[in-house]
Amino acid sequence: xxxxxxxxxxxxxxxxxxxxxxxxxxxxxxxxxxxxxxxxxxxxxxxxxxxxxxxxxxxxxxxxxxxxxxxxxxxxxxxxxxxxxxxxxxxxxxxxxxxxxxxxxxxxxxxxxxxxxxxxxxxxxxxxxxxxxxxxxxxxxxxxxxxxxxxxxxxxxxxxxxxxxxxxxxxxxxxxxxxxxxxxxxxxxxxxxxxxxxxxxxxxxxxxxxxxxxxxxxxxxxxxxxxxxxxxxxxxxxxxxxxxxxxxx
Amino acid sequence: xxxxxxxxxxxxxxxxxxxxxxxxxxxxxxxxxxxxxxxxxxxxxxxxxxxxxxxxxxxxxxxxxxxxxxxxxxxxxxxxxxxxxxxxxxxxxxxxxxxxxxxxxxxxxxxxxxxxxxxxxxxxxxxxxxxxxxxxxxxx
Numbered sequence: 001x002x003x004x005x006x007x008x009x010x011x012x013x014x015x016x017x018x019x020x021x022x023x024x025x026x027x028x029x030x031x032x033x034x035x036x037x038x039x040x041x042x043x044x045x046x047x048x049x050x051x052x053x054x055x056x057x058x059x060x061x062x063x064x065x066x067x068x069x070x071x072x073x074x075x076x077x078x079x080x081x082x083x084x085x086x087x088x089x090x091x092x093x094x095x096x097x098x099x100x101x102x103x104x105x106x107x108x109x110x111x112x113x114x115x116x117x118x119x120x121x122x123x124x125x126x127x128x129x130x131x132x133x134x135x136x137x138x139x140x141x142x143x144x145x146x147x148x149x150x151x152x153x154x155x156x157x158x159x160x161x162x163x164x165x166x167x168x169x170x171x172x173x174x175x176x177x178x179x180x181x182x183x184x185x186x187x188x189x190x191x192x193x194x195x196x197x198x199x200x201x202x203x204x205x206x207x208x209x210x211x212x213x214x215x216x217x218x219x220x221x222x223x224x225x226x227x228x229x230x231x232x233x234x235x236x237x238x239x240x241x242x243x244x245x246x247x248x249x
Numbered sequence: 250x251x252x253x254x255x256x257x258x259x260x261x262x263x264x265x266x267x268x269x270x271x272x273x274x275x276x277x278x279x280x281x282x283x284x285x286x287x288x289x290x291x292x293x294x295x296x297x298x299x300x301x302x303x304x305x306x307x308x309x310x311x312x313x314x315x316x317x318x319x320x321x322x323x324x325x326x327x328x329x330x331x332x333x334x335x336x337x338x339x340x341x342x343x344x345x346x347x348x349x350x351x352x353x354x355x356x357x358x359x360x361x362x363x364x365x366x367x368x369x370x371x372x373x374x375x376x377x378x379x380x381x382x383x384x385x386x387x388x389x
Binding site for chain 1: 259273
């Protein structure tokens with residue numbers, strides 16, 4: 001028995017080495033297969049495509065709303081979205097894609113739009129669209145529902161004071177919001193109503209505007225024959241136009 | 250004679266055992282490489298995708314394309330992509346015609362591990378659609 005152990009110890013060593021080699025190989029193959037299985041669900045496929053489409057859809061709604069707020073046709077939004085959905089469906093190369101949209105019809109929206117340029121100091125230009133997206137490829141089947149709401153609004157208030165007969169010092173405060181959060185304006189023009197009609201206040205020699213850097217602006221000017229009303233026409237950084245009129249206190 | 254050679258046989262057996270283990274390690278090496286390259290691909294893909302997303306967040310990517318500002322686009326990409334990553338970008342319009350007739354690239358990708366990122370975007374001013382194909386790889 002002792003001599004058998006002595007004679008075979010080398011063969012046992014070789015067998016043990018073979019067993020270890022087998023364990024190493026099988027472990028590596030297992031790890032590789034697991035990693036491959038995980039990479040099949042990598043976000044480079046559908047998740048990223050949905051993120052991309054969401055972001056670009058938002059840009060499309062902003063572009064369409066800017067165009068409509070300049071005076072463009074209100075059907076532009078729907079037309080652009082139809083083109084976009086068809087384009088997006090054709091560009092998904094990993095499988096099948098289906099994208100559809102519904103323009104918001106809930107009050108105060110109509111055909112996905114809300115353009116309210118009021119006379120009580122509030123003006124809003126807004127678009128709201130709901131989207132549904134379905135992606136099917138070899139490994140995944142997913143659906144995504146999301147809503148895009150782009151809103152630019154302003155609040156205008158003003159005070160005036162007569163400091164000599166027929167001459168008034170006017171202060172107009174403007175608050176700008178994007179999606180109801182303070183935002184910066186690209187440019188704005190203040191108009192005041194005098195006895196001869198609406199005048200561009202920016203053309204007055206004493207016109208002065210102040211930017212507080214937090215979405216609040218103040219315009220000050222001195223004018224003649226003022227009849228209490230001011231109007232602010234504003235473009236935000238997304239080129240969306242909004243207007244509001246207010247009566248000065 | 251038999252007793253005298255037994256030591257040498259033991260040594261040979263030990264060498265054989267070592268050779269078996271090393272050959273197993275050598276055979277599984279391509280799997281290590283494949284796993285490492287897979288990880289690199291994911292990192293490259295994420296870097297490329299994030300760069301395009303950052304550029305598109307405020308519509309700047311579409312604006313640069315609409316203005317044919319390929320130099321500006323290239324500068325932006327060079328800033329947003331990690332150092333040592335080379336890129337080659339091609340812009341297609343809705344009819345899948347190449348829009349950029351000048352090369353938007355920096356350096357030369359090693360060719361071993363190049364990842365392509367496809368991105369659909371909208372240009373805000375005229376609401377035109379584009380497909381951007383960005384190839385990213387490690388520099389040689």
